[in-house]
Amino acid sequence: MSRNSLLAALAASLILSAGVAAAQVRSATPAPVDQAPAAPAPQAPAAQTPAPTSVEPGLQPAANSVAGEAPSISLTLPHDLSPWGMFIDADIVVKAVMVGLAFASLVTWTIWLAKSLEVFGGKLRARRAADAIGNAATLMQAGRELGHSGGPGALLVRAAEEERALSAGALDHASGDGLKERVASRLARIEATAARRMSRGTGLLATIGSTAPFVGLFGTVWGIMNAFIGISQAQTTNLAVVAPGIAEALLATAMGLVAAIPAVVIYNVFARSIAGYRQILADASAGVERLVSRDLDFRTVPPATAMAAE
Numbered sequence: 001m002s003r004n005s006l007l008a009a010l011a012a013s014l015i016l017s018a019g020v021a022a023a024q025v026r027s028a029t030p031a032p033v034d035q036a037p038a039a040p041a042p043q044a045p046a047a048q049t050p051a052p053t054s055v056e057p058g059l060q061p062a063a064n065s066v067a068g069e070a071p072s073i074s075l076t077l078p079h080d081l082s083p084w085g086m087f088i089d090a091d092i093v094v095k096a097v098m099v100g101l102a103f104a105s106l107v108t109w110t111i112w113l114a115k116s117l118e119v120f121g122g123k124l125r126a127r128r129a130a131d132a133i134g135n136a137a138t139l140m141q142a143g144r145e146l147g148h149s150g151g152p153g154a155l156l157v158r159a160a161e162e163e164r165a166l167s168a169g170a171l172d173h174a175s176g177d178g179l180k181e182r183v184a185s186r187l188a189r190i191e192a193t194a195a196r197r198m199s200r201g202t203g204l205l206a207t208i209g210s211t212a213p214f215v216g217l218f219g220t221v222w223g224i225m226n227a228f229i230g231i232s233q234a235q236t237t238n239l240a241v242v243a244p245g246i247a248e249a250l251l252a253t254a255m256g257l258v259a260a261i262p263a264v265v266i267y268n269v270f271a272r273s274i275a276g277y278r279q280i281l282a283d284a285s286a287g288v289e290r291l292v293s294r295d296l297d298f299r300t301v302p303p304a305t306a307m308a309a310e
Contacts (some may be wrong), residue, residue, distance in 0.1 A: 086247050091226055094248050097219035101255040104208045108263045111201050119273045122151070122198055126280040129153020133287035139164070139295050142288070152194035153284045159186045160288045164295070176296035183292050187285040195278045202270050209263035216256015223249030 129151055136142035143161055146154040160183050167179045227245025 086251050091222065091248070093222050094219050094226075094252055097215060097222070097252050098255050101212060101215060101219075101252075101259045104212055105255075105259040105262070108205060108208055108259065108266060111205060112262075112266045115201055115270055119198060119270065119277060122194075123273070123277050123280060125149075125151035126153055126277060126284060129156070130280055130284040130287060133157065133284050133291065136291060137294075138298075139288070139291040142291055152190055152281055155190050155194075156187055156281075156284055156288045159183070159190055160292050164292065171296075171299065176293075176299075179296065180289065180292060184289060187288060191278070191281045191285050194281055195274065198274050198277055199270075202267055202274070205263045205267040205270070209260050209267055212256045212260035212263065214256075216253045216259075219252025219256070220249040223247075223252060 129146060129149075130153060132145040133142045133153065133156075136145060139157065139160055142157050146157055148154070163183050163186055164179060167182065171179065223245045225245075226248070227242050230245060231242065
């Protein structure tokens with residue numbers, strides 16, 4: 001072959017290879033489209049979040065449930081958390097504590113009613129007796145004023161009259177100091193007996209006021225212990241497990257305070273009232289001692305003067 005033929009064949013091969021390369025580039029690049037842009041391809045639907053469903057009041061799902069799976073434990077709160085409902089659902093020990101505290105509270109108010117009437121009536125009778133003794137000129141006149149009425153005031157006058165009658169034979173040969181001492185001793189005993197009778201029952205108030213908070217605390221500890229036992233059995237700290245025991249514990253504490261606070265207040269009121277009652281009896285006793293001393297002094301006065309003094 002000649003030299004010109006080789007050059008022509010080389011040029012033809014180069015042109016052919018360039019055309020093949022251009023065709024490959026055009027096939028790889030998408031041709032522009034003059035129409036409206038096509039809608040984007042639909043994407044795969046994402047996992048839809050379940051709509052929140054309304055939960056009935058009092059229901060709580062399990063704490064350790066996995067998303068998308070049914071809860072393994074279904075716990076419900078008690079529907080009745082009233083004091084009576086908590087008492088009915090309480091443990092037998094907590095029930096016994098509550099019943100004991102309720103009985104103690106009933107005893108407190110019963111003592112308050114009965115003792116209030118007793119103290120009021122006793123103070124009224126003692127004040128009347130003290131006024132009659134203070135207005136009398138002689139022991140005999142005080143005895144006529146009080147007559148056969150009951151009460152410590154009348155007992156004071158009758159005790160003095162009895163002691164004077166027992167000592168009448170010795171008064172002509174001895175001074176009246178012995179009679180005064182014996183009368184004072186009997187009056188002191190009557191006064192102490194009346195005050196002790198009036199204080200009867202108040203010691204129970206002091207006992208209730210001092211022990212009721214601790215009894216309620218025992219019920220509290222027992223209720224909390226039951227709450228922890230429920231947690232260990234259910235293997236969850238859900239409110240439905242803890243709430244009943246805590247509520248029972250708080251109810252026991254409240255009942256302890258309800259029994260203790262009125263008992264302490266009523267005891268203090270009665271302590272002041274009985275102290276006033278003893279003071280009235282002391283005034284009546286002092287009046288009887290004055291009448292006895294006056295009668296002893298008038299024994300040496302002529303009868304006419306003594307009658308004028310009466």
